Amino acid sequence: MGTFAGRAVRKILRDVKSPRDAAVLCWRAMVPPDPRLREIRSRIWGNLPRVALREAFPGIETVDIQILEPYRRQLASTLDLEELSALLAIVRYTNSKNILEIGTYDGSTTLNLAANLPEDARVVTVDLPPQSAADQTAITVPTEHRNKTKHVIGERFLQSPHRSKIRQVFGDSAALDWTSLGLFDIVFIDGCHFQEYVLSDTRNAFAVLRPGGLVVWHDYGQNRHVTEVVDGMRSPGSKPSSQNGRNGSALPSGNGRTYVAISGTRLALAASARP
Numbered sequence: 027m028g029t030f031a032g033r034a035v036r037k038i039l040r041d042v043k044s045p046r047d048a049a050v051l052c053w054r055a056m057v058p059p060d061p062r063l064r065e066i067r068s069r070i071w072g073n074l075p076r077v078a079l080r081e082a083f084p085g086i087e088t089v090d091i092q093i094l095e096p097y098r099r100q101l102a103s104t105l106d107l108e109e110l111s112a113l114l115a116i117v118r119y120t121n122s123k124n125i126l127e128i129g130t131y132d133g134s135t136t137l138n139l140a141a142n143l144p145e146d147a148r149v150v151t152v153d154l155p156p157q158s159a160a161d162q163t164a165i166t167v168p169t170e171h172r173n174k175t176k177h178v179i180g181e182r183f184l185q186s187p188h189r190s191k192i193r194q195v196f197g198d199s200a201a202l203d204w205t206s207l208g209l210f211d212i213v214f215i216d217g218c219h220f221q222e223y224v225l226s227d228t229r230n231a232f233a234v235l236r237p238g239g240l241v242v243w244h245d246y247g248q249n250r251h252v253t254e255v256v257d258g259m260r261s262p263g264s265k266p267s268s269q270n271g272r273n274g275s276a277l278p279s280g281n282g283r284t285y286v287a288i289s290g291t292r293l294a295l296a297a298s299a300r301p
């Protein structure tokens with residue numbers, strides 16, 4: 027019996043003394059009292075290998091990051107701190123200088139990306155035009171999947187000293203000419219989560235990705251649309267490589283792309299092959 031299963035059985039034998047105990051244990055396991063735990067328990071979908079950040083990027087543990095106003099984040103709509111830390115560490119580790127974010131929202135992730143970039147780097151961030159109607163998008167999105175923000179888009183960086191590293195673009199990600207935005211080391215996809223949008227954003231992301239670059243999706247494992255698109259994009263037979271790649275990373279290998287999900291987060295990554 028595996029270690030995890032063995033521990034689970036030993037815990038059940040220790041805690042369960044009656045049918046009532048069993049019912050309470052099952053209920054608590056299904057619906058933990060801590061809302062954060064309940065949220066984490068909803069990250070149940072997807073077939074990508076879940077790897078620790080340190081496994082995907084050996085040596086990343088020595089990377090320092092800066093997080094601005096960590097507890098001013100709207101957790102239901104943005105990255106949690108573990109995810110933000112991982113994304114920023116990846117940016118630093120890969121020495122990325124050109125980042126594209128789809129889905130600006132209040133701009134707190136954009137701001138933190140910019141804060142972790144050198145002066146000559148840039149973040150391009152895209153969101154729907156403020157005056158646009160949520161139902162007038164290039165791809166028809168069912169009402170329940172429309173997520174146009176009600177925030178002032180990018181409000182967190184508008185007055186920031188890091189503003190000079192940020193280019194704000196207003197447009198529908200499915201209607202934009204992505205090639206006019208440039209080429210990118212990292213494309214972070216976190217806009218409309220409706221399946222056809224995620225697919226469209228993903229195809230566009232690969233078109234503007236530098237060789238050796240990374241596409242990063244948010245909400246993998248929790249949102250079924252995102253998860254199905256990423257799983258579908260993963261080339262059959264693609265596995266995390268044991269060979270070292272860029273900076274000793276375990277990610278880029280062979281000719282194709284390598285797909286992994288970062289354990290403990292809703293981040294999925296596709297690493298394109300180096301030139």
Ligand SMILES: C[S@@+](CC[C@H](N)C(=O)[O-])C[C@H]1O[C@@H](n2cnc3c(N)ncnc32)[C@H](O)[C@@H]1O
Binds near residue numbers: 103105198200
């Ligand atoms: C989950 S929020 C993004 C969160 C942000 N990346 C962060 O980490 O804080 C999704 C954003 O995508 C935007 N959005 C929705 N549909 C879009 C579309 N078709 N094109 C561009 N942005 C879109 C919404 O207005 C919203 O601000």
